[in-house]
Amino acid sequence: QVQLQQSGAELAKPGSSVKISCKASGYTFTSYYISWIKQTTGQGLEYIGYINTGSGGTNYNEKFKGKATLTVDKSSSTAFMQLSSLTPDDSAVYYCARGAPAYVMDAWGQGASVTVSS
Amino acid sequence: DTVLTQSPALAVSPGERVTISCRASESVSTLMHWYQQKPGQQPTLLIYLASNLESGVPARFSGSGSGTDFTLTIDPVEADDTATYYCQQSWNDPWTFGGGTKLELK
Numbered sequence: 239q240v241q242l243q244q245s246g247a248e249l250a251k252p253g254s255s256v257k258i259s260c261k262a263s264g265y266t267f268t269s270y271y272i273s274w275i276k277q278t279t280g281q282g283l284e285y286i287g288y289i290n291t292g293s294g295g296t297n298y299n300e301k302f303k304g305k306a307t308l309t310v311d312k313s314s315s316t317a318f319m320q321l322s323s324l325t326p327d328d329s330a331v332y333y334c335a336r337g338a339p340a341y342v343m344d345a346w347g348q349g350a351s352v353t354v355s356s
Numbered sequence: 357d358t359v360l361t362q363s364p365a366l367a368v369s370p371g372e373r374v375t376i377s378c379r380a381s382e383s384v385s386t387l388m389h390w391y392q393q394k395p396g397q398q399p400t401l402l403i404y405l406a407s408n409l410e411s412g413v414p415a416r417f418s419g420s421g422s423g424t425d426f427t428l429t430i431d432p433v434e435a436d437d438t439a440t441y442y443c444q445q446s447w448n449d450p451w452t453f454g455g456g457t458k459l460e461l462k
Contacts, residue, residue, distance in 0.1 A: 283444070283456075284453070285452065333398055341387070341451060342389050342401065342404040343389070343399075343401065344401045344404070344410065348398055
């Protein structure tokens, strides 16, 4: 079955960076985009961007340009999101999700918690 | 950005019919999708393209609408449906989510 396995919780200092992974299994990795979503109690769910796993092309929400960088390793069927220049506002649960046609997110990872604190 | 507005919360009794609404600030055609999120879990897809039931989702769930007004219906509601429901549009860039409707069972 389709599975997206994300890396574990991160505790980071302000100003640092973290890199979250999302390993896909159960389907042809390069046939679907991978999207990334941020969830906080205050802001709800926010779309960060997606990566074309075949070409490596990306689409970012303007709000997250310069904050998030999406990459992919086709050899290991893994997508990555790096978050840079972290501030406490970046503390959230981050999800990866498989992007089906019409950009429906039809399978989600279990989420990766990022806490930014000094 | 396209703003999606949902009622914050609803409380219904098991066996009843419930409708959850989502209003968009501009047209999203039929590129509206619905997700269910239970506490401590990731969201799961229920309905895609406004009215299409995702594989494996019980037929108690249905969706309708186009343009700016959309509805998710659960009929009949079961105890296991306690969750927060989110709408999401993928017509306008950036994709956006509604604030979620928390469904509680009486």
